[in-house]
Amino acid sequence: MKAEIITIGDELLNGQVVDTNSAWIARHLGALHIPVIHMTSISDKRHAIKQALRQAEERADVIIMTGGLGPTRDDVTKVSVADYFGTTLVHNEAVLRHVEAIFRRAGRKNMPAINIGQAEVLANATVLFNDVGTAPGMAIERDGKYFAFLPGVPFEMKFLMENRVLPRLREVYKSDVFIYNTYLLTVGIGESHLAEQIGDIEDALPPYITLAYLPKIGMVRLRFTAGGTDMEALTTLTNRFKEQVVERVKDHVVSVDNRSFEEVLVHTFTRKDVTLSTAESCTGGSISAQITAVPGASGMFQGAAVVYSDQAKMDVLGVLPDTLTQYGAVSEPTVKEMAEGARRVFGTDYAIATSGIAGPGGGTETKPVGTVCIAVSGKSETRTQTFHFKNDRAINIERTVIAGLTMLWNILK
Amino acid sequence: MKAEIITIGDELLNGQVVDTNSAWIARHLGALHIPVIHMTSISDKRHAIKQALRQAEERADVIIMTGGLGPTRDDVTKVSVADYFGTTLVHNEAVLRHVEAIFRRAGRKNMPAINIGQAEVLANATVLFNDVGTAPGMAIERDGKYFAFLPGVPFEMKFLMENRVLPRLREVYKSDVFIYNTYLLTVGIGESHLAEQIGDIEDALPPYITLAYLPKIGMVRLRFTAGGTDMEALTTLTNRFKEQVVERVKDHVVSVDNRSFEEVLVHTFTRKDVTLSTAESCTGGSISAQITAVPGASGMFQGAAVVYSDQAKMDVLGVLPDTLTQYGAVSEPTVKEMAEGARRVFGTDYAIATSGIAGPGGGTETKPVGTVCIAVSGKSETRTQTFHFKNDRAINIERTVIAGLTMLWNILK
Numbered sequence: 156m157k158a159e160i161i162t163i164g165d166e167l168l169n170g171q172v173v174d175t176n177s178a179w180i181a182r183h184l185g186a187l188h189i190p191v192i193h194m195t196s197i198s199d200k201r202h203a204i205k206q207a208l209r210q211a212e213e214r215a216d217v218i219i220m221t222g223g224l225g226p227t228r229d230d231v232t233k234v235s236v237a238d239y240f241g242t243t244l245v246h247n248e249a250v251l252r253h254v255e256a257i258f259r260r261a262g263r264k265n266m267p268a269i270n271i272g273q274a275e276v277l278a279n280a281t282v283l284f285n286d287v288g289t290a291p292g293m294a295i296e297r298d299g300k301y302f303a304f305l306p307g308v309p310f311e312m313k314f315l316m317e318n319r320v321l322p323r324l325r326e327v328y329k330s331d332v333f334i335y336n337t338y339l340l341t342v343g344i345g346e347s348h349l350a351e352q353i354g355d356i357e358d359a360l361p362p363y364i365t366l367a368y369l370p371k372i373g374m375v376r377l378r379f380t381a382g383g384t385d386m387e388a389l390t391t392l393t394n395r396f397k398e399q400v401v402e403r404v405k406d407h408v409v410s411v412d413n414r415s416f417e418e419v420l421v422h423t424f425t426r427k428d429v430t431l432s433t434a435e436s437c438t439g440g441s442i443s444a445q446i447t448a449v450p451g452a453s454g455m456f457q458g459a460a461v462v463y464s465d466q467a468k469m470d471v472l473g474v475l476p477d478t479l480t481q482y483g484a485v486s487e488p489t490v491k492e493m494a495e496g497a498r499r500v501f502g503t504d505y506a507i508a509t510s511g512i513a514g515p516g517g518g519t520e521t522k523p524v525g526t527v528c529i530a531v532s533g534k535s536e537t538r539t540q541t542f543h544f545k546n547d548r549a550i551n552i553e554r555t556v557i558a559g560l561t562m563l564w565n566i567l568k
Numbered sequence: 569m570k571a572e573i574i575t576i577g578d579e580l581l582n583g584q585v586v587d588t589n590s591a592w593i594a595r596h597l598g599a600l601h602i603p604v605i606h607m608t609s610i611s612d613k614r615h616a617i618k619q620a621l622r623q624a625e626e627r628a629d630v631i632i633m634t635g636g637l638g639p640t641r642d643d644v645t646k647v648s649v650a651d652y653f654g655t656t657l658v659h660n661e662a663v664l665r666h667v668e669a670i671f672r673r674a675g676r677k678n679m680p681a682i683n684i685g686q687a688e689v690l691a692n693a694t695v696l697f698n699d700v701g702t703a704p705g706m707a708i709e710r711d712g713k714y715f716a717f718l719p720g721v722p723f724e725m726k727f728l729m730e731n732r733v734l735p736r737l738r739e740v741y742k743s744d745v746f747i748y749n750t751y752l753l754t755v756g757i758g759e760s761h762l763a764e765q766i767g768d769i770e771d772a773l774p775p776y777i778t779l780a781y782l783p784k785i786g787m788v789r790l791r792f793t794a795g796g797t798d799m800e801a802l803t804t805l806t807n808r809f810k811e812q813v814v815e816r817v818k819d820h821v822v823s824v825d826n827r828s829f830e831e832v833l834v835h836t837f838t839r840k841d842v843t844l845s846t847a848e849s850c851t852g853g854s855i856s857a858q859i860t861a862v863p864g865a866s867g868m869f870q871g872a873a874v875v876y877s878d879q880a881k882m883d884v885l886g887v888l889p890d891t892l893t894q895y896g897a898v899s900e901p902t903v904k905e906m907a908e909g910a911r912r913v914f915g916t917d918y919a920i921a922t923s924g925i926a927g928p929g930g931g932t933e934t935k936p937v938g939t940v941c942i943a944v945s946g947k948s949e950t951r952t953q954t955f956h957f958k959n960d961r962a963i964n965i966e967r968t969v970i971a972g973l974t975m976l977w978n979i980l981k
Binding site for chain 1: 579580581590593595598603606608610612616638640681683702721761763767770778782783785851853854855857860861863864866869870871872874876877880884913914927928929958959961962965
């Protein structure tokens with residue numbers, strides 16, 4: 156049982172929009188042991204849609220197509236699919252009533268007439284009623300293959316996958332080949348150094364267990380993938396190799412499951428019953444935003460002070476005017492006082508502080524763009540470090556976030 | 569002249585990593601008027617790589633492939649491509665010296681031996697020297713078609729595109745068909761209402777100008793795309809239609825170019841010489857992080873107070889204990905005091921404040937998950953509003969950010 160995902164839209168092809176739907180769908184199909192073997196993004200054109208369906212049907216058993224189901228004229232998926240299946244569109248009164256109810260519930264009296272077209276569905280399809288939007292999904296099952304047609308708006312697609320498509324796939328199309336994925340996350344070690352350190356363990360892997368390196372900024376995620384029919388033996392053996400890797404590079408391992416670095420930190424702080432605050436200049440609240448994106452962060456996270464101006468550094472965090480004059484805003488003495496100020500103001504056990512020149516402007520000869528100072532302060536000590544990143548604004552900010560979290564992780568240990 | 573993008577990696581197919589490379593590449597090819605007609609993500613397998621190259625070569629003139637060039641064993645792109653072109657891999661001494669220099673510059677004495685393999689390149693390719701990583705790119709030009717093979721790590725790919733691939737394409741493969749894209753961004757109006765209001769303008773478009781609706785959370789971007797050979801006439805006519813749309817829905821238009829909402833706000837604040845701060849509870853610093861991601865934000869943005877706890881709301885922003893007791897943290901009186909407190913603490917002309925229950929936990933009968941209060945405070949007034957979002961944590965946070973920025977935009981006008 157294999158799957159293929161087709162996303163439709165010129166906004167994908169011209170790069171205006173990043174396709175996040177495919178990854179989400181792939182993770183959820185993966186959980187049913189239906190591996191995705193191919194993802195394609197194509198234009199809102201009839202011939203492209205029909206060609207993609209033809210090629211996908213040759214390769215895969217489950218085909219999920221998103222996009223082009225909206226009420227506007229640039230949405231041609233339905234007519235193209237009808238053509239592919241040699242069927243027609245028919246008016247469905249239940250869908251129309253459903254769409255009208257959506258508008259009423261949103262407190263709007265008049266449904267724009269354009270939405271009447273939403274009630275036109277493929278004659279050979281099961282309607283997937285959409286409770287969170289006006290475009291219904293549709294599913295077709297033919298010759299043992301399953302096709303779903305879903306809107307491209309992410310939360311509508313997710314609603315239909317979770318409530319309509321996945322339950323049906325779980326019932327009928329589940330694969331009996333077991334795929335086991337297990338992850339570990341390392342920080343502070345590059346991909347090739349990591350590969351060198353664990354080369355002998357990788358050499359010993361049997362052919363049905365593979366190891367993949369997924370480098371991201373400042374971290375490398377490792378994924379073991381094993382495939383077979385004896386679920387228990389496969390899981391045990393894979394975990395044994397994984398434990399060898401963990402043991403070998405344990406100073407760098409922050410997570411042995413599929414959690415993100417932020418999730419690990421939130422859970423660790425919660426378990427130890429300690430609290431965190433941040434004092435952010437160049438990261439502008441990104442550390443705080445990433446920590447608080449984790450459900451349950453409100454127990455361990457007390458707050459953040461984003462202090463862009465010198466005045467705010469003094470007023471909010473009590474940084475001394477002398478420190479700013481003598482060393483400048485981007486300096487280890489300043490971030491030390493920022494971190495200690497955040498611990499005092501928010502009454503927390505730990506704090507991270509950042510100050511740097513993210514770019515593109517603001518660099519000087521002695522402090523070029525990419526110069527970043529970070530402090531982490533705990534109960535018994537405050538550590539500071541200066542970094543020299545050499546990237547654009549967005550990546551300099553992201554590198555600072557990861558470096559700050561890594562310093563926090565190290566002081567916690 | 570058409571392009572196709574192929575991204576390689578099981579981490580893409582299983583959904584562990586979202587492919588952001590393709591959108592970036594597409595935007596940059598689009599700027600050279602080389603439209604992308606197809607994007608594919610495939611597995612790190614020889615047959616998948618060769619099949620994708622074959623299909624892409626049939627459809628496109630410029631083929632960009634990323635991923636699978638790393639030093640580890642799961643990287644099989646080079647051997648597969650060599651096989652496709654009927655060529656071999658040869659050791660390139662200049663590449664080896666380049667890779668060694670990268671390690672020296674990073675301050676590491678020993679280059680792991682695994683990296684020697686990085687110096688193996690396709691015998692028929694031009695090496696694209698990689699200054700920011702250890703995997704070189706390669707380009708092959710054959711029968712009027714251009715193939716580039718690039719690492720999958722985003723900043724390495726971007727370096728090679730900007731410094732090696734795009735200059736060559738600009739020189740040789742630039743198309744003489746002119747494609748003109750122009751955008752406008754609306755907030756506070758749904759896709760179908762927008763379509764209804766501008767239906768007659770859309771009807772009048774000639775066949776060579778298309779209008780696309782790109783809905784995102786809380787906003788809709790419109791894109792006019794025109795194609796032809798007379799650049800000036802095409803641009804003038806398209807802009808005339810665009811101006812009609814702007815005039816029709818002007819209360820909702822925040823941007824008439826391709827800038828994001830945050831960029832527009834930063835530029836507007838800068839032009840008016842006014843300043844902003846934020847006081848964030850449920851958004852956890854996301855508003856601040858999105859504003860400060862814009863280059864030049866440091867002039868108009870003074871700071872943010874992320875106040876997750878009641879104590880921090882009182883200590884940092886001066887919210888009155890009585891207000892919290894009487895109305896609760898998620899209430900219009902509380903966010904009003906938070907916004908006014910932020911203006912006072914950071915000395916700014918404007919402030920946004922948020923407080924809400926993002927979920928999944930924390931909801932009550934009277935204030936269920938998704939209840940959010942927002943205040944915007946300006947020189948002469950503070951406005952507050954309560955929202956009832958009905959999504960998961962990440963989307964509730966994002967909706968709050970957009971609603972806050974929209975309220976700010978309205979008070980600015």
